[in-house]
Amino acid sequence: MIRKLLRRAIDNVLRLETPSRRAPATIPVSQHGIRRTSISAGSRRTCEVLQEAGFKAYVVGGAVRDLIAGIEPKDFDVATNATPDQVRNLFRRSRIIGRRFQIVHVMQGSETLEVSTFRAAHDADTQKDEHGRVLRDNVWGTQMADAARRDFTVNALYYDPSSETVLDYHHGVADLKQKTLRMIGEPRTRYREDPMRMLRAVRLSAKLGLSLDPALREPIREMASLMENVPAARVFDEMLKLLTSGHAVECVKRLRDDGLHHGLLPLLDVILEQPLGEKFVMLALTNTDDRVREGKTVSPSFLFATLLWHEVLGDWDKRKAAKEPSIPALFTAMDAVLDQQSEKLAITRRISGDIKDIWALQPRFDKRSGKTPLRLLEQPRFRAGYDFLLLRAESGEVPLELAHWWRDFQHADHITREEMLVPDTGPKKRRPRRRVKKAPEDAAETPS
Numbered sequence: 430m431i432r433k434l435l436r437r438a439i440d441n442v443l444r445l446e447t448p449s450r451r452a453p454a455t456i457p458v459s460q461h462g463i464r465r466t467s468i469s470a471g472s473r474r475t476c477e478v479l480q481e482a483g484f485k486a487y488v489v490g491g492a493v494r495d496l497i498a499g500i501e502p503k504d505f506d507v508a509t510n511a512t513p514d515q516v517r518n519l520f521r522r523s524r525i526i527g528r529r530f531q532i533v534h535v536m537q538g539s540e541t542l543e544v545s546t547f548r549a550a551h552d553a554d555t556q557k558d559e560h561g562r563v564l565r566d567n568v569w570g571t572q573m574a575d576a577a578r579r580d581f582t583v584n585a586l587y588y589d590p591s592s593e594t595v596l597d598y599h600h601g602v603a604d605l606k607q608k609t610l611r612m613i614g615e616p617r618t619r620y621r622e623d624p625m626r627m628l629r630a631v632r633l634s635a636k637l638g639l640s641l642d643p644a645l646r647e648p649i650r651e652m653a654s655l656m657e658n659v660p661a662a663r664v665f666d667e668m669l670k671l672l673t674s675g676h677a678v679e680c681v682k683r684l685r686d687d688g689l690h691h692g693l694l695p696l697l698d699v700i701l702e703q704p705l706g707e708k709f710v711m712l713a714l715t716n717t718d719d720r721v722r723e724g725k726t727v728s729p730s731f732l733f734a735t736l737l738w739h740e741v742l743g744d745w746d747k748r749k750a751a752k753e754p755s756i757p758a759l760f761t762a763m764d765a766v767l768d769q770q771s772e773k774l775a776i777t778r779r780i781s782g783d784i785k786d787i788w789a790l791q792p793r794f795d796k797r798s799g800k801t802p803l804r805l806l807e808q809p810r811f812r813a814g815y816d817f818l819l820l821r822a823e824s825g826e827v828p829l830e831l832a833h834w835w836r837d838f839q840h841a842d843h844i845t846r847e848e849m850l851v852p853d854t855g856p857k858k859r860r861p862r863r864r865v866k867k868a869p870e871d872a873a874e875t876p877s
Contacts, residue, residue, distance in 0.1 A: 453576070453587075453596040461602060463496045465590040471537030472505035473590050475544060478519055480591060484511040485572065487587035489545075493595060494583045497605055498637055507535075507544045508587065512569060516544050547575035573598065580619060580626050581633065582611045610639040617648045624655035625667050631687060632671045635679040641687075649687045661775035668774060672732055675721035677714040706739040709824040716820070730783030731813055733776060735820060740766045741788060756792065763788050783810065790814030791821070794835060797851040806839060815839070 458464065465473060472488050479486035486509045492502040509516065513531045517523050522536035523544075533544045549570025570578075572587070576598035579585040583605050587596040595602065599613050610633060612619055612626075620626055627649050634641055656664065671680050713735035720727050741762050748758035763785050770776065776784075791814065793805050805811060815835055822832035838849055 453573070453598045454600075454602075456595040456597055456602055458593040461497050461595045463493065463588055463593065463595065465593055467496055468492065468588070468590060469505050469540055471535075471540035471542055472507060474537055475507050475520075475535055475542050476590050479507075479509050479511055479516070479544075482511070482515075482519055484509050484515070486511075487589055487596070489587050490579070490584045493586040493588045494601070494605065494637075496588075497586070497595075497602060500637075505540075505542060507542055508547060508572075508575060509544060510547050510569075510572065512546055516546075547572050548578045550574045550577060572596075577613060579613060580623070580629065582613055583633070583637070583639075585613060605637070605639075608637075608639050609642055610634045610637070610645060611642040612645045616645050617652065620648060620652050620655060624652070624659050625663060627653065627656070627687075628664075628667050628671060631680055631683045632667075632674055632676075635676040635683055636674050646687065653687075661771065661773060665774045665776060669729055672714070672717065673721060673727050673729075675718050677718050678711060681710075681714060705824060705826060709739060709820060709826065710736060712820050712823055728783075728813065730780045731787065731816065733774075733780065734784040734787045734817065737766055737770065737784070738788065738817075740769075759789070759792065760785075783813075786810040787813050787817050791818065794818050794827075794831065797834060797838075797849075799850070802838060802850065803846070811839075 468488050472492075476486040476488065486507055488505055489508040490506050492505045495502045511519070513525045513533050516533040516535070517525055520533075520535045523533050525531055525533050530545070530548070532546075535542045535544050546569045549568040576585040576587070576596075582599040582601040584601070585597070585599045586601045588594075589596070599611075604611050610630060612630075630641060630645060630649070633639065671677065674680065713732070717727055717732055741759075744762035744765055745759050748762060749755055753761070767776065767781055767784070786808075787810060790805070790808065790810060793801065794814070796802070808814070818827070818835065819832050821827045822829045834849070838846060841849060
């Protein structure tokens with residue numbers, strides 16, 4: 430037992446050594462299994478052009494990690510010792526983007542690759558805020574320093590298509606095989622540099638089926654408040670990646686376990702404590718995971734509409750209890766919830782508009798008489814609104830019979846639709862009585 434603890438302590442010390450004292454392990458294709466045909470043609474061509482010009486160039490990070498883990502990468506990034514201007518001069522179809530750290534978008538056919546220059550280690554001149562978050566970072570360095578700057582060991586992997594070897598600076602391949610996610614460097618310092626690493630740790634561990642290293646996991650709950658200093662746009666982008674990863678259910682469970690759900694998602698700390706709300710959210714996330722795994726598209730508008738719906742319901746019920754008219758109260762509740770979330774998530778105006786459209790359709794599904802159902806079918810967002818209604822029915826919020834009626838109604842012919850309409854048994858509106866104007870009386874009698 431003591432030997433085991435000593436071995437683990439020595440291993441942790443080795444992992445935290447400075448880059449200058451670490452040499453990468455060169456792993457052959459027989460061990461990692463990545464053939465050059467496994468990477469995209471665009472990334473191969475980009476590396477070839479850079480290497481022919483005398484620069485180092487590797488496919489790096491998530492693509493290498495996913496290929497070793499047996500997952501098909503969504504995209505391929507390239508790292509090089511060429512500066513952005515040098516990369517730009519080698520590729521006609523390219524452009525430099527970014528403020529905090531400049532990268533180059535290189536277009537190869539229909540593929541767009543991100544080409545980044547090796548970054549230097551942080552020093553006293555690195556611009557940070559009062560909490561330690563890095564604000565500006567256009568300093569180039571060596572490949573070894575670049576590897577030390579990456580967040581997790583499984584992301585510090587460099588694949589050379591020409592030799593089909595992987596350079597591994599921080600035992601990332603071993604960690605993948607051991608199913609463990611470890612941080613490069615001291616976790617508290619790395620979280621202060623970029624609090625988004627806490628969310629990223631949850632997403633990657635769920636996606637790859639990894640357990641969090643205790644040294645990485647322990648500070649998360651106590652440092653979660655650092656997320657408040659991250660721009661809302663970055664939080665929204667990372668949350669969208671998390672929720673559309675195909676492992677959203679597992680991610681949300683891990684967020685809750687690690688104390689990161691408070692105030693990040695649509696007040697998940699409140700929703701997940703309500704049986705009906707939790708069932709609705711989990712059904713929505715399960716549906717999203719299924720669509721991602723089947724290769725279908727996922728609508729961010731629909732996704733965030735489901736996550737925020739029970740906050741809208743709660744506010745709407747309070748306003749109706751205060752005798753506010755039902756429909757105006759719904760629209761006021763929608764605005765209040767979206768305004769509150771905008772402080773944490775920079776939901777775009779277009780997505781907010783789509784969310785409101787989906788919510789606003791829900792009361793209209795209750796009306797199955799007159800011309801209202803026919804008009805509802807003509808609404809541009811009807812399909813999204815109907816899918817939303819299905820989730821509400823499956824969670825027990827509305828009767829299943831209502832969802833089944835709309836399923837049959839939308840696919841029926843005109844005559845069948847007329848027969849399906851529910852008779853209007855409500856009080857008939859009385860038409861205002863038409864007032865007949867009286868003829869003006871003569872001011873004086875007409876003489877005979």
